[in-house]
Structure formats: structure tokens, C-alpha cells
Amino acid sequence: METATINAIHTYDVAAIRKDFPILNREVKGHPLVYFDNAATSQKPQSVIDALVHYYSFNNANVHRGIHSLAEEATADFEATRDAVKDFINAASREEIIYTRGTTEGINLVAYTWARQNLKQGDEVIISGMEHHSNIVPWQIICEQNNAKLKVIPVNDKGELLMDEYSALLNDRTKLVAVNHVSNAMGTVNPVKEIIQLAHDKGAVVLIDGAQSAMHLDIDVQDLDCDFFAFSSHKLLGPTGMGILYGKKDLLNAMPVFAGGGEMIKEVTFEKTTYNELPYKFEAGTPNIADAIALKPAIDYINKVGKDNIRKHEDLLLNHATERLRAIDGLQIIGNNDHKVSVLSFVISGVHPQDVGILLDNKGIAVRTGHHCAEPLMNRFCVPGTIRASFALYNTIEEVDKLAEGLIKAVKILR
Helix, strand or coil, rough: CCHHHHHHHCCCCHHHHHCCCCCHEEEECCCCCCECCCCCCCCCCCCCCCHHHHHHHHHCCCCCCCCCHHHHHHHHHHHHHHHHHHHHHHHHHHEEEEEEECHHHHHHHHHHHHHHHHCCCCCCEEEEECHHHCCCHHHHHHHHHCCCEEECCCCCCCHHHHHHHHHHHHCCCCCEEECCCCCCCCCCCCCCCHHHHHHHHHCCEEEECCCCCCCCCCCCCCHHCCCCEEEEECCCCCCCCCCEECHHHHHHCCCCCCCCCCCCCEECCCCEEECCCCCHCCCCCCHHEEEEEHHHHHHHHHHHHHHHHHHHHHHHHHHHHHHHHCCCCCEEEEECCCCCCCEEEEECCCHHHHHHHHHCCCCCCEEEEECCCCCCHHHHCCCCCCCECCCCCCCCHHHHHHHHHHHHHHHHHCC
16 A cells, blocks of 8 residues: 555545545546545545556466466465455355355345245245345345245335334244345445344344445454345445355355356266365356456555544545535435435435436536436335435545535526
């Protein structure tokens, strides 16, 4: 990590941290970039970019199967990331860390292996009313195929799960509970430890969608006692197309394979194939080597700055933004509760979110507008979509003020 960043750890000098992210130097439509779309994807520090360039420039080779120097170097770097992820989420063993293309593939892997094998007619799957489509559609498909039932934990007006109703949904037919740790559309932090304990009391397995929490919260899968935890690299400063599925070893060993091909096998004959051990059992074919390698420097960057430092800075941004935006006439925050991280989702009466997004982009301010792949949640709040500003470790108070000023001007134009 650059010296400027190391010095910034103690004082949280955001200006020093920003120097490590080259994209923040660019302009959009004649204005300095203000990037508030971090819940969709985060920007990348130079160390991550350098790792990608280094792999392709110096040790580009396939992993695991070669005995030459380049293959051995690439394999060592590839597997070093697995160890870094194990420590990052405090998994019990590296064999529990499965490489995927992202959170979506991790959820689908569990759906098409564990759930397809274990769900029977009349069994029940519970999700929440604030799920991303990636944690809705796979369960709809499997429930339809296996004649199981899908049930939904309702959401209150503050954007919180109704835990009493969750408890009422649980019964002896509940086989799986799949919920997000943090809502991508609202930033709500769900009480997943309690959710997991209640589900386990009924003998159910629990999958946690950690796409939005892995960057912002301390993750300890052993303390949570979740059975599966899925997250994406690109939302925590790493490359796109790379993700992690954590699973308890006994469950992963009992699950059927997800895809067939090279690496996931021990021996192949035309009569029978013997499958590889964990974690390679679920990693068929040539993996996303470069992006897997570049995830480690992203984790290293987060660890060196410190999640606690990052969280305090993001809370400062969120609180300031909430105060500034609440003063705007007709603005309504969706997910107005105290248990949030880094996301401010809102609507403005008489104004379409997309029109606001376009006007903000003209000022170089990037926000996300729409349903955020959470259409059922939008329907719950009777809105077509929201404007979502999501904050990261490199954002500033001055940028938040630019957002507020841009919104005030946009409202005057559009009304």
C-alpha cells in the first residue's frame, strides 16, 4: 500500500486515500467525478489494478495443472487469495472457500445443488421482502421444480424486517432461510444472527447474501453460524466477475457437483468419474485467475485502512447526507431506520427518479436510479423506483454537499 494511505489510517485523511484510486481524478461532462454508486460497484485502488497488470505481464499461466515456473507462480498467487478470504470472513478452513463469478452464482450454486437435492414436496423456503432478485428468482425456480413453497418475511414502513412474523413463518417444514445481510436498496442491516439461530432451532439451513455487507461490516461466519455466505469481489474494491461462496464443510461435501469439467475431477473413465475434494469439487474449468489474484490486494487494502475506520467515515457521510437531504422539500427517504450502512435511498414528490439521475450526471454526480433489482420492495413502498446514493471510504463531505445542491437545483428544474 502507498505510504500516503498508511499514514491516513490513523487520521483518516480521505484526500490521501483518494490518491490511491485513479478513476477519481477524471471529469464527467466538465465536472470532477462524484461517485455515489458504490452499492452497485466500488472503484478500485491502484494496487488492485497493478495486480491484474502484473499477472498478465509476468506470470500468465493456467493454475494447478502445470509444473513450469509461470504455472507455479500463478497457482501460488491464486491460492493466496483463498487464504486471505478465509481470514477475512473467519472461516474454519480454506476448503470452505469456493470461487464463483459473484454473489449471484454463489446463490444459484446452493439452489441447484443443496436445495434441488434436499427440498421435497411441501417443504418451505423463507426469504425476505427486501431481497435482490438474485436471492428471489433461484428459489422460485427450485420451489416450482420441487413442489416446495416460498414464503416471505414482510417489511415495515421503516424498511425493517418484522421479526415476529418471521418467527411465525418458521415451522418443521422450513428447510432453508435465505436473506440478505444488508439491503442493497435501503442499506438496512438485518439481524442475521438472530435469523440464523431461529432457523437452526427448526432444523433449517441458512444462506446469507453478503453482497452489501462484506465491505462495510465485520464478517465472522463462525460466530454468525451461517451455513452459506455469498459475496462479490467488485463491491469490495476488487475486480468484477469474481465472487466467493462460503459453506460449512459437511454441507459442501454432501452436495452434488454444480458443473462438470476439468479440475473438479480426480479420475475420469467412460464408465465413471470420481470427483475432486473441496474446494475444487465446485470449480470446474479454467477459473477467473487474474481477478481471483487481484481480490487479495483489495482485501489487504481494506484490512490496512481498517473496517472500523471505514465504517466511521461512511457513517459520517451517511449522517450528513441524511440531514442535508431531509431538508429538501418533498424528499422522502425509503428505509428510514437507525440500523443502516452507507446507502441513502429516496424519492422526491412530483419528480421521476430517472430525470433526477440525468440532471445529476450532467454535474458529474453518479447515483443509481430505478428499482435496484428489488422490484417487490419497490412495490411494498408503492414507488416505481428510488434515487440511491451509496457512499464509500473515498467519498467526502464536500461531495455530499454537491449532491444536496444538485438535488435542490434538479427539483427547481423538474417541478
